[in-house]
Amino acid sequence: MSIGILALSISVIFVRQKRKEYNKIGKENGDNLVEGISLQVFTFEHLSEATNSFKEELGRGASGTVFKGVMQQKMVAVKRLEKEFTQGEMEFQTELKTIGKMYHRNLVRLLGYCFDGDNKLLVFEYMSNGSLAGILFNQENRPSWEERIEIARDISRGILYLHHECEAHIIHCDIKPHNILMDDKWCAKISDFGLAKLLKQDQTNTYTEIRGTKSYVAPEWYQKQAITVKAGVYSFGVMLLEIICCRKCVDWSGSEDGAILEEWAYDCYATGKIGSLVGNEMVEERKVERMVKIGIWCVQYDPSLCPTMKKVQLMLEGTVEIPIPPSPTSFLSSI
Numbered sequence: 001m002s003i004g005i006l007a008l009s010i011s012v013i014f015v016r017q018k019r020k021e022y023n024k025i026g027k028e029n030g031d032n033l034v035e036g037i038s039l040q041v042f043t044f045e046h047l048s049e050a051t052n053s054f055k056e057e058l059g060r061g062a063s064g065t066v067f068k069g070v071m072q073q074k075m076v077a078v079k080r081l082e083k084e085f086t087q088g089e090m091e092f093q094t095e096l097k098t099i100g101k102m103y104h105r106n107l108v109r110l111l112g113y114c115f116d117g118d119n120k121l122l123v124f125e126y127m128s129n130g131s132l133a134g135i136l137f138n139q140e141n142r143p144s145w146e147e148r149i150e151i152a153r154d155i156s157r158g159i160l161y162l163h164h165e166c167e168a169h170i171i172h173c174d175i176k177p178h179n180i181l182m183d184d185k186w187c188a189k190i191s192d193f194g195l196a197k198l199l200k201q202d203q204t205n206t207y208t209e210i211r212g213t214k215s216y217v218a219p220e221w222y223q224k225q226a227i228t229v230k231a232g233v234y235s236f237g238v239m240l241l242e243i244i245c246c247r248k249c250v251d252w253s254g255s256e257d258g259a260i261l262e263e264w265a266y267d268c269y270a271t272g273k274i275g276s277l278v279g280n281e282m283v284e285e286r287k288v289e290r291m292v293k294i295g296i297w298c299v300q301y302d303p304s305l306c307p308t309m310k311k312v313q314l315m316l317e318g319t320v321e322i323p324i325p326p327s328p329t330s331f332l333s334s335i
Contacts, residue, residue, distance in 0.1 A: 248261070
């Protein structure tokens with residue numbers, strides 16, 4: 001009996017000690033920053049061990065580097081934010097709370113974080129099939145037309161959620177194939193919110209410095225206009241044309257006339273050469289034309305002409321008619 005009591009006493013002491021250690025971890029890493037959401041808090045040492053000292057790099061983006069990790073026999077992706085991209089403490093807290101509350105099947109799920117001085121890390125679900133860029137621009141094993149259109153629909157659903165359905169409206173600011181990841185069922189999910197701009201509930205636009213990747217940045221950024229969710233629609237439009245054509249939006253390896261994808265796509269549409277956009281791929285021309293028209297509407301230089309993401313989704317699903325789009329650059333000739 002005395003041995004049993006001794007063992008029980010040791011167990012109680014052990015549990016209490018572990019609880020103290022957990023509380024200490026929470027305090028050291030800002031556990032109170034994300035009150036009201038179920039994110040796990042990790043120490044830097046824990047994440048270093050899980051990633052084998054950040055040994056296997058999965059990818060590198062504008063705001064940090066992503067490493068493969070293993071936790072409880074499950075694969076995870078650990079993003080280590082670069083010091084020059086880590087915001088002030090209050091902004092980091094705000095964005096962490098917002099991203100932690102987001103849940104949508106077409107957004108990469110945030111599982112936890114580490115907030116330890118200059119060490120700011122985010123832990124995400126692992127996406128086994130890599131990025132859309134990795135498969136879209138691979139001429140040997142690219143997705144079929146139907147698969148590509150389903151990917152476009154997946155992405156549009158995720159952006160619609162960000163723009164209109166989550167608690168704080170979010171402009172992702174870096175929508176591009178490299179930031180679209182594919183899970184084990186080939187479902188497309190939006191990742192990398194390091195450059196995202198949050199809009200308050202009563203806010204429809206914001207003024208901020210240029211964010212994102214040059215070829216996907218909406219013209220209003222350069223014109224120093226107020227930035228709205230239409231900037232995200234523009235980036236989606238550029239990427240939709242890439243998805244249609246399986247080529248990068250800027251490619252100087254061929255003819256100069258086709259180097260800028262949005263200009264070439266409009267020229268092919270306007271001159272009735274829509275089949276040129278998919279090469280030798282066997283796709284009904286009317287299907288290609290419909291998708292190209294959506295893309296052209298999204299990349300209008302005048303943001304007032306761009307459709308909302310809700311309208312884009314309806315067009316992708318084929319439930320609304322698509323009017324004849326003007327040239328994307330026609331706005332420039334009027335100013």
